[in-house]
Amino acid sequence: MRALVVYESLWGNTEKVARAVAETLTGIGTVDVVESDFAPTSVEGYDLVMVGGPTHAFSMTRAATRTEAVTARAAPHLPGRGIREWLSELDTPAPTIPAAAFDTRVDKPRLPGSAAKSARHELRSLGFETSVKAETFRVQGYEGPLLDGELDRARAWADEVSKSLRLRP
């Protein structure tokens, strides 16, 4: 089993989730965890793709929202290519392997919109198998940290995904 975990993160919260997911999947195979800026545009050779990013303006980030995060909110890292752009640059048709999406969002459950839901929609259009529901992990404010227990929830989610896809017994 070979998995690719692609993430985008301005304050590091989504990166932490991505690394927790990758760590869990390592138990069943080889896992490459890569920032969207450096992710391959072909997923040939992988059996599973997991993609995660922060929710900006109710969806996946855009160049303008990322710049706003850095200039107006002092985010420490500015991704040049977010997961939205990475998905748009992926070779098509994508192989019919499973793909799952996750995001981070502020701790306001009534605020609509989710980067993961948008990413899952895109993954489906590209031809991936997207039976796994998108998952959200909550942060405090815009910069985080993640709420207590979210990294444990990320590990449990990754474990559940691998079981539901029968990648592990």
Ligand SMILES: Cc1cc2nc3c(=O)[nH]c(=O)nc-3n(C[C@H](O)[C@H](O)[C@H](O)COP(=O)(O)O)c2cc1C
């Ligand atoms: C420009 C901008 C727009 C945002 N819009 C939303 C939003 O619509 N909904 C939400 O829940 N969080 C929103 N957030 C908060 C981000 O989701 C939060 O900063 C992110 O989860 C932190 O993850 P990171 O450390 O990986 O960047 C926004 C943040 C920024 C900077």
